[in-house]
Amino acid sequence: MxxxxxxxxxxxxxxxxxxxxxxxxxxxxxxxxxxxxxxxPDPETVATSALQSMRAQNRLVPFVARYVSVVSSRQERLGGLVSSERTLVLPGDVRYELDLAKLDADDVRWDSATNTLTVTLPEIEIAGPEVDLAAAREYGEGGVLSAVTNTDQALDRNNRNRAVADLRKQAGSAVPMRLAREAGRQAVERSFVLPLQAAGFDNARVVARYPTEGSPVTEPLDHSRSYNDVLDEARQ
The missing domain is CATH 1.20.5 (Single alpha-helices involved in coiled-coils or other helix-helix interfaces)
Known part of the structure; x- marks a missing residue:
């Protein structure tokens, strides 16, 4: 049917x-x-999850810079009658790092009254300089002193040590340190604000600060290696 x-x-x-x-x-x-x-989901829980994720990254490199050092050494004997001079042009790369493993729960504070997450950052650390041996250039004046002694080798060693020290000085100067600190601050703020927004806290603000914020001079932590260490590694 x-x-x-x-x-x-x-x-x-x-x-x-x-x-x-x-x-x-x-x-x-x-x-x-x-x-x-x-x-x-509450903001504290979201912030804690973001913190754990960042700690798992271990180290953050928010800024990298390249510097070039030009140094000269001169040695004279016999009242300047004989002399030798050597010049070194040495480029090197420096990384500015944040050790995220140093962040803990006490460094992350949520203010519900202002919807603001405050993060206290570890200080920027300098890693390097990693000297570019292929681009290094050494120049010298030939003379009697160079021919009869090992003066050139001594001058080269002195130039290398001075060049590495100069690269470190350039890396720790005010302008690159300010750029590195700001880059680190922005990277950490984004790492917290994105998960907060994804969880629905669109009005949440993240403010990252360094423990030395406001001090006139900030000394970076130095994790650099000497020129000779890098040279020995390259030879091996």
């Missing part, structure tokens, strides 16, 4: 829509009640 198609009249359609709306309201209300009873 062939069945006839069921036709929904207008009153039935209206009734079906009404029932669907009522069910939607009931489900939505239940979810809202459940969120209030059991709690949704």
């Amino acid at each position: 062939e069945s006839k198609p069921i036709r929904l009249t207008r009153p039935l359609v209206i009734a079906a829509i009404t029932v669907a709306l009522i069910l939607g309201l009931l489900v939505g209300g239940a979810l809202d009640i459940g969120k209030r009873l059991f709690g949704g």
Whole structure:
């Protein structure tokens, strides 16, 4: 026996829509009640998760710079009658790092009154200089003193030590340190604000500060290696 198609009249359609709306309201209300009873994601939880993720990264390199040092050494004997001079042009790369493993829960504070997350950062550390041996250039004046003594070798060693010290000095000067600190601050702020926004806290602010914030001079931590160490490693 062939069945006839069921036709929904207008009153039935209206009734079906009404029932669907009522069910939607009931489900939505239940979810809202459940969120209030059991709690949704709070900013402290989101910040703690972001902190753990950052600590797992260990070290952050927000800024890298390249410097070139040009130094000369001269040695004279016999009242300047004989002399030797050597010049070294030495480029080197320096990394500015943040040790994220030093961050702990006490360094991350949430202010619910202002919707602001304050993060106290570890100080910027300098790693390097990593000297570019292929690009290094040494020049010298030939003379009697160079021919009869090992003066050139002594001058080269002196130039290398002075050049590495000069690269470190350049890396720790005010301008690159300010750029590195700002780059580190912005990177950490983004790492916290993005998960907060993803969790629905669109008005959340993240303010990262260094423990020495406001001091006139900030001395970077020096993790650099000597020129001779790098040279020995390259030879090996």
